[in-house]
Amino acid sequence: MSITLHLLKMNTDLKNLVIQIRRDILRMVHNVNSGHPGGSLGCVEFFVTLYKRILNIGSDQINKDVFILSNGHISPVYYSILARTGHFDINELNTFRKIDSRLQGHPTNHDGLPGVNISSGSLGQGLSVGIGVALSKKLNNDDSIVYVLTGDGELQEGQNWEAFMFAAAKNVDNIIVTVDLNGQQIDGSTKDVLDIGNLNLKLESFGWEVLEIKDGNSLDEIYKVISNAKEKTFKGKPIVVLMKTVMGNGVDFMMHTHDWHGKAPNDEQLEIALSQNPETIGDY
Amino acid sequence: MEKYINQGSKDTRSGFGEGLTELGRTNKEVVALCADLTGSLKMEVFAKENPNRFFQTGIAEANMIGLAAGLATGGKIPYTGTFANFSTGRVYDQIRQSVAYSNKNVKICASHAGITLGEDGATHQILEDIGLMKMLPGMTVINTCDFNQTKLATTGISNFDGPVYLRFGRPKVPNFTSVTDGFNIGKGILLKEGLDVTIVATGHLVWESLEASTELEKKGISVEVINIHTIKPLDEDIILESVSKTGCLVSAEEHNIFGGLGESISRLITTKFPSPQEFIGTRDTFGESGTPSDLMNKYGLNSTSITKSVIDVLKRKR
Numbered sequence: 001m002s003i004t005l006h007l008l009k010m011n012t013d014l015k016n017l018v019i020q021i022r023r024d025i026l027r028m029v030h031n032v033n034s035g036h037p038g039g040s041l042g043c044v045e046f047f048v049t050l051y052k053r054i055l056n057i058g059s060d061q062i063n064k065d066v067f068i069l070s071n072g073h074i075s076p077v078y079y080s081i082l083a084r085t086g087h088f089d090i091n092e093l094n095t096f097r098k099i100d101s102r103l104q105g106h107p108t109n110h111d112g113l114p115g116v117n118i119s120s121g122s123l124g125q126g127l128s129v130g131i132g133v134a135l136s137k138k139l140n141n142d143d144s145i146v147y148v149l150t151g152d153g154e155l156q157e158g159q160n161w162e163a164f165m166f167a168a169a170k171n172v173d174n175i176i177v178t179v180d181l182n183g184q185q186i187d188g189s190t191k192d193v194l195d196i197g198n199l200n201l202k203l204e205s206f207g208w209e210v211l212e213i214k215d216g217n218s219l220d221e222i223y224k225v226i227s228n229a230k231e232k233t234f235k236g237k238p239i240v241v242l243m244k245t246v247m248g249n250g251v252d253f254m255m256h257t258h259d260w261h262g263k264a265p266n267d268e269q270l271e272i273a274l275s276q277n278p279e280t281i282g283d284y
Numbered sequence: 285m286e287k288y289i290n291q292g293s294k295d296t297r298s299g300f301g302e303g304l305t306e307l308g309r310t311n312k313e314v315v316a317l318c319a320d321l322t323g324s325l326k327m328e329v330f331a332k333e334n335p336n337r338f339f340q341t342g343i344a345e346a347n348m349i350g351l352a353a354g355l356a357t358g359g360k361i362p363y364t365g366t367f368a369n370f371s372t373g374r375v376y377d378q379i380r381q382s383v384a385y386s387n388k389n390v391k392i393c394a395s396h397a398g399i400t401l402g403e404d405g406a407t408h409q410i411l412e413d414i415g416l417m418k419m420l421p422g423m424t425v426i427n428t429c430d431f432n433q434t435k436l437a438t439t440g441i442s443n444f445d446g447p448v449y450l451r452f453g454r455p456k457v458p459n460f461t462s463v464t465d466g467f468n469i470g471k472g473i474l475l476k477e478g479l480d481v482t483i484v485a486t487g488h489l490v491w492e493s494l495e496a497s498t499e500l501e502k503k504g505i506s507v508e509v510i511n512i513h514t515i516k517p518l519d520e521d522i523i524l525e526s527v528s529k530t531g532c533l534v535s536a537e538e539h540n541i542f543g544g545l546g547e548s549i550s551r552l553i554t555t556k557f558p559s560p561q562e563f564i565g566t567r568d569t570f571g572e573s574g575t576p577s578d579l580m581n582k583y584g585l586n587s588t589s590i591t592k593s594v595i596d597v598l599k600r601k602r
Contacts, residue, residue, distance in 0.1 A: 125382050134354070137358060
């Protein structure tokens with residue numbers, strides 16, 4: 001296969017995976033009439049790029065990249081990508097939020113779910129944890145990278161700013177933090193609830209290298225910017241990527257609103273949402 | 285049975301510092317974090333000898349706990365150090381989610397526990413930390429009684445995989461346990477055998493209990509004294525064996541009677557061997573400024589109060 005054909009096939013595969021993961025998210029939350037579809041749908045392209053093109057998470061335990069999800073409520077997209085990259089059987093997605101499941105409402109390693117390193121859900125803790133993992137890698141002379149995803153509303157938690165300050169002061173430069181800037185939180189837009197202000201300037205002044213993804217629902221742009229971020233690791237500064245996403249992306253009535261932060265679609269809504277995302281590689 | 289004598293008063297936090305120094309030299313996976321209290325926690329030697337394995341976090345305890353959870357995720361054995369107040373209540377949710385629920389091998393080492401921190405007063409003292417920590421599923425809770433035991437506990441917990449809360453104090457107190465005692469998590473130590481009454485004590489109150497027992501022996505009362513360093517998991521056998529012989533019990537701790545060791549014992553004996561119990565501890569109150577000994581006297585955390593409680597509990601014995 002020529003390089004062009006290969007790239008075309010990869011693009012098609014990734015796009016198909018994106019659509020399949022959207023279906024997983026919608027079906028999982030509908031199945032238990034609870035969960036967080038909005039933020040999950042907004043981050044599908046990010047997770048697909050991260051797990052299919054960025055992370056080195058082979059069976060080799062040493063020099064393995066680590067991903068920490070801080071905004072644990074977007075567990076549907078996390079569980080779907082983990083299942084669809086072979087961490088556990090995709091049929092286990094059917095147990096999401098049910099009794100005796102490893103797929104808790106918010107992710108946890110407590111019940112031994114493969115691919116999950118830490119519990120998250122109570123917001124604002126993942127950044128510190130990620131920096132701690134990065135420190136352990138430095139002690140081990142391990143040249144792999146720690147990736148962290150946080151929400152934007154979550155940055156209202158003060159612990160993040162302790163962590164931002166620490167990583168820059170201690171030159172923790174083997175970490176790439178992505179902030180999901182969807183501009184929404186439970187009570188409304190982040191601007192209305194508690195304006196975070198100019199995050200770019202804030203983080204630069206905290207000593208971080210700041211990159212931006214203008215369209216966080218573009219597979220190409222996410223890959224380009226995260227690859228660029230990787231080039232900037234091990235140069236003395238921690239790296240943060242500000243990624244603008246659309247909450248509810250891929251389902252027209254869920255987009256550009258905070259209404260679907262923590263609400264599941266009913267039967268009719270599910271049908272419409274799924275019809276906008278026809279089955280690709282197969283439902284669980 | 286061995287007679288316990290004071291080998292010379294020392295602070296328990298120095299026992300922690302020496303234990304940590306030893307770990308720095310013997311276990312390369314041990315790392316330490318401190319939130320701007322390196323001198324108070326006696327962590328300077330570890331920091332100096334292992335600059336790469338020591339993390340000064342600044343006055344940011346929440347981040348410190350998160351960093352420790354991350355270091356443990358990466359296979360390290362992190363020891364965090366700050367005052368007991370800032371090790372528990374201030375960072376409860378971080379400990380709950382990132383350490384306890386995530387079952388991370390983090391050792392939360394808490395100095396200046398209880399009221400004997402002294403003059404700084406109630407904002408820096410804490411009498412609720414044992415309760416806070418013992419309620420967390422999977423958390424091991426240890427409160428040591430003297431320098432030797434603290435040093436042994438500090439090194440001992442490195443061999444145990446799981447979250448641990450290690451509580452110790454500020455003032456110099458009698459150092460009376462033996463360095464050859466060893467340290468077994470969850471095992472109480474029978475310090476003195478007796479027939480009439482059992483005193484179960486933890487932390488600084490263990491020495492006070494031994495002092496009380498000497499006074500009581502003079503009155504012809506035979507006292508058994510048990511040193512409980514691990515409050516959770518509790519050594520149920522040693523307590524039940526003793527109380528089934530003596531038939532009554534006094535618990536003693538530098539902590540609120542709500543949520544402390546005494547309540548754990550009470551739950552145990554109520555279900556297994558109902559017996560009269562008296563509680564030495566603070567009575568649902570904050571502390572205040574004062575010298576450690578003035579505070580211990582005012583709040584009834586001394587041998588005199590223990591002696592009185594023994595006499596009271598004996599009156600209720602069937």
